[in-house]
Amino acid sequence: MTADIVGTTGTADTARWAPGDQILWRYRANASDLIHICRPVTVVEDTAELLAVWLAPGTACVKPQLTDGTSVHREPLPTRYTKPRTTALSQWFGTGVLKLARPGDPWSVWLFWDHGWQFKNWYVNLEEPLVRWGRGVDSEDHFLDIAVYPDRSWEWKDEDEFAQAQRAGLMGSRQAERVRTAGRAAVATIESWGAPFRDGWEDWRPDPAWPVPALPADWGRTGKERTSAHSGP
Secondary structure, three states: OOOOOOOOOOOOOOOOOOOOOEEEEEEEOOOOOOEEEEEEEEEEEEOOOOEEEEEOOOOEEEEEEEOOOOEHHHOOHHHHOOOOEEEEEEEOOOOOEEEEEOOOOOEEEEEEEEOOOEEEEEEEEEEOOOEEEOOEEEEEEEEEEEEEOOOOOEEEEOHHHHHHHHHOOOOOHHHHHHHHHHHHHHHHHHHOOOOOHHHOHHHOOOOOOOOOOOOOOOOOOOOHHHOOOOOOO
């Protein structure tokens, strides 16, 4: 396995990835063009309606970290978004995650399992609609999330981080209201049990022959590769 991500041929405007292709699922730092989260994933499905990818256990990833080495989530909330940051290599521990995103949606839906493939919950990650480029997809996280459980109940998550990000100047009032509007639209989908919640993805399993993707050395590359990318082919 080389350090290069493997994918179908074609331009960022026209290519579809095939099941088993390896791409990067990345997030820009808020109020920045720099990539601070990168997760190599394997494509499950890529159609005009849905991109589904698998984040395998043990995958080498990149995550944000404070420059003094402190984990972001261990830093007290009042200073979490104001102290200097860098990035660090990490590994995705525990069970894997299935990520689902529809073109243009300001959120993706993640599925979590406990050991033994006991389904745990869906997680609606509010974010910028995915932007496709030749080797993966990019977004920007919006802090606020929604957990959805097998009994169809749901709850808001990380409302404290959402509020603190606004106080820290990472999100203006207009953007915050757009995120709230997106959240309400996601809740409407949950309450009507629309796609992807109704689609049986909790019974999906990865191909055991898929290797764990490697993290390429140029994982944070930006620039020309994204100039023609958009949220859907």
